[in-house]
Amino acid sequence: MTYEIIKELTTTKKDKTPDHQLGFGKRFTDHMFSMDYEEGKGWHNAKITEYKPIELSPAATVLHYGQAVFEGLKAYATEAGEILLFRPDQNFKRLNRSNERLCIPAIDEEFALYALKELLQIDRDWVPTSEGTSLYIRPFIIATEPYLGVSPAKNYKFMIIMSPVGSYYAEGINPIKILVEQHYVRAVAGGTGEAKAGGNYASSLKGSELANAQGYAQTLWLDGKEHQYVEEVGSMNIFFKIAGKVITPALNGSILAGITRDSMINVLKSKNIPVEERKIAFLEIVEAANNGTLEEVFGTGTAAVISPVGYLKWSDGAIDVNNGQIGEVTQMLYDTLTGIQYGKLEDTFGWTIKL
Amino acid sequence: MTYEIIKELTTTKKDKTPDHQLGFGKRFTDHMFSMDYEEGKGWHNAKITEYKPIELSPAATVLHYGQAVFEGLKAYATEAGEILLFRPDQNFKRLNRSNERLCIPAIDEEFALYALKELLQIDRDWVPTSEGTSLYIRPFIIATEPYLGVSPAKNYKFMIIMSPVGSYYAEGINPIKILVEQHYVRAVAGGTGEAKAGGNYASSLKGSELANAQGYAQTLWLDGKEHQYVEEVGSMNIFFKIAGKVITPALNGSILAGITRDSMINVLKSKNIPVEERKIAFLEIVEAANNGTLEEVFGTGTAAVISPVGYLKWSDGAIDVNNGQIGEVTQMLYDTLTGIQYGKLEDTFGWTIKL
Known part of the structure; x- marks a missing residue:
């Protein structure tokens, strides 16, 4: 774990949506994590920055040949005010299995979990606290090389974004x-x-x-x-x-x-x-x-x-x-x-x- | 065909690569075509602009759920200095068949061909003329809605980018x-x-x-x-x-x-x-x-x-x-x-x- 995370935090925080209006996957926290991969150089440039649009070449592999993988997990607020992650190690393990199938270079699972915790600490107050709500976490990797040949890309971006989500069963569990x-x-x-x-x-x-x-x-x-x-x-x-x-x-x-x-x-x-x-x-x-x-x-x-x-x-x-x-x-x-x-x-x- | 194409052309033209160094799909012409789709509004905002990176939300559907389709065709320079397209109508027809399978809204095939011709006219001098070379054309559509739910997106971008490509058989056709x-x-x-x-x-x-x-x-x-x-x-x-x-x-x-x-x-x-x-x-x-x-x-x-x-x-x-x-x-x-x-x-x- 020899990476350093550069932190460029924002001072203009977004307004939070009331818990009962959250829904799923439409609102995002103030920050995001990103890291780049380049053939020969490996994973580098780990950063936590303001949540904002990314720039991609119109020829980026992910836009044409679907070379991309993702994960989904949640952080939960306890009544005691603690924040819990549920089996996050399993998500990064599976992310690497997906990477293997899609010819995407492996990430360092331990570092990824460390980066997630750092990001979560910064946006800690975004974990909603009402019954059944949680913070949905989306790690993902996309192929970014600007090349139209069909072959594994030489450049990638690994990102983690987070979205406060409402109770899935606001009206009770209906089959x-x-x-x-x-x-x-x-x-x-x-x-x-x-x-x-x-x-x-x-x-x-x-x-x-x-x-x-x-x-x-x-x-x-x-x-x-x-x-x-x-x-x-x-x-x-x-x-x-x-x-x-x-x-x-x-x-x-x-x-x-x-x-x-x-x-x-x-x-x-x-x-x-x-x-x-x-x-x-x-x-x-x-x-x-x-x-x-x-x-x-x-x-x-x-x-x-x-x-x-x-x-x-x-x-x-x-x-x-x-x-x-x-x-x-x-x-x-x-x-x-x-x-x-x-x-x-x-x-x-x-x-x-x-x- | 009631769309208008806004043209924001660049005056800083890129240097062209010599024909024998072209390769495939790594170099792109000066301009690109783009058009947006929004649920309720349909396809709009047709534009020819400088070839440049695009901005996407990190939550854009294409980056997570692979909702994207593409086409590939070529323009050829004749000895008489004309430029020929080969069956481009078939490409846009197939693009719409791909759209149907991927739950992407159909494009106007006739307009797409018109837009391609307009773009090609502007970057006409990018069609290479050496034996076996051509201009590879890549129309594609990506889902851009910033939403992590698994469902067809409500927003899309249709683009055409072009890349001068070398002779596939520079050294003769080898089985x-x-x-x-x-x-x-x-x-x-x-x-x-x-x-x-x-x-x-x-x-x-x-x-x-x-x-x-x-x-x-x-x-x-x-x-x-x-x-x-x-x-x-x-x-x-x-x-x-x-x-x-x-x-x-x-x-x-x-x-x-x-x-x-x-x-x-x-x-x-x-x-x-x-x-x-x-x-x-x-x-x-x-x-x-x-x-x-x-x-x-x-x-x-x-x-x-x-x-x-x-x-x-x-x-x-x-x-x-x-x-x-x-x-x-x-x-x-x-x-x-x-x-x-x-x-x-x-x-x-x-x-x-x-x-």
Whole structure:
């Protein structure tokens, strides 16, 4: 960790939005972190500056060939006035796995966490304190070389920006309706599905748009090869509770290794609830619904933590899950994880880091 | 066509690179075209200005979720001093097809072509004149809304930038060696493979990097579902000549509808050479090589026009194609297409547009 962070702080602080008007990802804090990479020179020029537009060549690789990766995590204010980060080391670890897939040079994970903490310390008063609110943190790396040839870029920019976000469940947790996508594909084995790379999200927009237009909140993505196996829901991992056992698709290369997903698995194990990671045919879910053993369905991700699914529609039918109500295990997982994240429950897993 | 183009031209013109030092996609002309989109307002603010960096919010959609599409075409200087464009209408048509897949609002194709011609007129003296050189034109659209939610953006920027490029075959056309990629995937049916979208190119970088490291110029991409059917080579379409007949993979949703590909098919038909678009198993190529009927293999694209393949390596073996020499039909196609593009041959197809 031999980098130094140059700090050019602003004195003109922005007005803060009231917590109940925050929404998601539209407002940003006063400062941002950035660092540059140049072939032969490595990562350098680490800086915390005012949050402001960046300059890019119109020929920058990221604008043409999608060479970019990102992460998402949150900082939480506790009742005692402390700020907690939830498993940030895992985010920078995954960022480097995404880098590897996208031919982007690795970052120093320890330094990245140090830089994040420095930035967070400076914008500490931007962490909202109302029930359910948090500070969403977005580390990302973009290829900046001004070159139209298709090859890994020689220049990159690593940035961290932060956005205060409102309670995802301001009106209580309402199970969502999802549509099983049977034409479009989010990712395929051998592609970039397990990386947090723009292309997966760009590919998902069309299916989501069509699902939304029909009144569904999210798309259930099936595998790209056979359109038979469950992969993700919207941009979340998915879990099913069938006859007392919780199952979730195994990490197969096209599924994102969600940190919330991993945390849920660990919480389930700690509560002695059977949990299994394996290949799941969509037909198996239909059968479980038909024979009355499908008990709960939920998505997991950083933004919502957990999103119960109350209704599942596909071309040949539909499934009501748990009468459209949030299930017992779903509620327990939500309470446990948010309890740990906001410092209300003891963190027996060692997941939180105090600022 | 009710848009007006605001022109803010520069008086400080850049020095031009000598034709023999041009290379590809690193140098840009004096000016660029840009136009903005805002939900509710549509496309507006069409401008030709100095070629210069653009300002983007660090939260702009393109930097996170890969919502971006592009095109590539060329302008050619004829011996008579005219400038020709090759099928530019097809590029803007395809740009709109890519837009549709990526949930980007359509552009006015006729206006886009008008804008390109205006820009080209202004930077007319940037079209290089040496044998084999041309002006590469890159229209592209990026999502610019500063919002971290995963949904189609409400703001976009459409730009055209231009780069004088050297002769692809300064040292004569040398057949390349390619490696059949058996793990990584460029695209899959239901994904964005038929769109000219960044994600496909980002996904292809790793396979190309591995192929290059082993001494191969390009990767032969197989289908994402079964890893059995031929799709593309590098970022080109691919053709095989077997027992006198030319075959190329049919457009199946994961293959780019190349304009050079389409032009080659039309030239072949005009010469009464049998040509077929269909699903092609890689095994079929191996069998043809084994029984001595594999005559020629070549890739097609805007940059190289045609790229003969002389050697094909996969996990279980290798194929020498035509003793590593360029084939008769490959050479004929190259001569015909470049002949039309540079105005040396009569354009019986009506493909070229005079500036």
